[in-house]
Amino acid sequence: MSSQDRTNSRRRTRTKVLALAATGALLLTGCSEQAQRGWLPNEDRDNTNHTGMLQDLWVNSWIAALAIGLLTWALIIWCIVAYRRRKNDTGYPRQLSYNLPLEIFYTGVPLMLVLTLFFFSDNTQRTVNEHVDSPLVVDVRAKQWAWDFNYSYEGQEKYFAGKQAHLTGESGVEEDLPTLYLPVDVPVEFQLNSRDVIHSFWIPAFLQKLDMFPGRTNYIHLTPQVEGTFQGKCTELCGEYHSEMLFNVEVVSESEFTDYLQTLPDGHLGEEYDKKPAEVARQSTADEGE
Ligand SMILES: [Cu+2]
Known part of the structure; x- marks a missing residue:
């Protein structure tokens, strides 16, 4: 065997080993639970x-x-x-x-x-x-940069007003995030509204998201089936604190949900917060400049 042949055969072996390793890695990841979920x-x-x-x-x-x-x-x-093209080929192929x-x-x-x-x-x-007639309706009001949740359930009207991200003082504090409560196995209708600019409502674990436009309502109907804590976020670039426009989702038993509703004030937050967040934002920026 000449030295050239030896180099070639070594190269071939190396390629084979690499190909095998790559296939093995691919197969291993292919079996993982994550891969099965795509x-x-x-x-x-x-x-x-x-x-x-x-x-x-x-x-x-x-x-x-x-x-x-x-x-x-x-x-x-x-x-x-x-x-x-072979060695002895001439001209164009057919x-x-x-x-x-x-x-x-x-x-x-x-x-x-x-x-x-x-x-x-x-x-x-x-x-x-x-469209599904749902016993629970949550009117979600997006604002720069937080969320308000209006719950209509069994004749009760309750609301939760989220602290705006630019007013909380610290960024990304989990306790400051608004929490959306949902009862397990109860169909819910989300009415998605925005007070100022275009936002987007996304709960990644639910695999559904929808844009929120000022002056127009979008709807999501679904039934949460697993109790637990999930994360939600705005997924439309909506200004300076967009990345902090987060919320938590708690899917709880129906009795826990009714108990939670009792802790909320009566009423419904509509358009009345219009433009207010933007004014406050300018004010707080001016304070910082002093
Ligand atoms: Cu947003």
């Missing part, structure tokens, strides 16, 4: 009555995309290798044009793929967006 932020499949369905749509779309991707890459590599069956094939297949994805996405979206 790295979605819901730890439980059934956090709400929608999360399972949304997770399936996401994961199955990934599997389909990966399968199609692998097939396409394999075909490309096969063409490159099998039809490469040219193909106006091959009707081929053209129908590569128009039809992608069309079918898009239609299939559309069908499943549309199905899921219809189910998720379906």
Whole structure:
């Protein structure tokens, strides 16, 4: 064996080992629980009555995309290798044009793929967006930079007013964050409103989010199915303290929820806080300058 051959065979072994390690790593991550969820932020499949369905749509779309991707890459590599230019080849290879069956094939297949994805996405979206008469209505009022929650439940009107992030003095203090309470297994209607600029309501573990526009109400209907503490956030860049526009979500038993409601004042916060947060913000900036 010449030294050149030895170098080549060593190189081949190294490539094989690397390929094996990469495949192994891929397989290992493929088995993890996170991978099975498609790295979605819901730890439980059934956090709400929608999360399972949304997770399936996401994961199955990934599997389909990966399968199609692998097939396409394999075909490309096969063409490159099998039809490469050989040593004795001269001139151009045989040219193909106006091959009707081929053209129908590569128009039809992608069309079918898009239609299939559309069908499943549309199905899921219809189910998720379906209006449900809910015993609990939470009118969420976003403001720069906090949240107010108005609860309408069993004839009671209660509200919680969140401290605005720029007024709390310290940033990111968990106790200062507004908390949204929800009873487990009770359908809830969120009425999403904004008082000032565009915000967006997102509870990552619920896999649903929706924009909040001034002068227009958006709706989310869902049923929390697992008790626990979750995090919520504004997911639309809405100004200086956007990153602190956070809230907690407590999904509790129905009796705990009714007890909690009793601790809240009666009433409903509507548009009356309009523009107030922005004025206060300017004032506090002016104080700092002195
Ligand atoms: Cu916001």
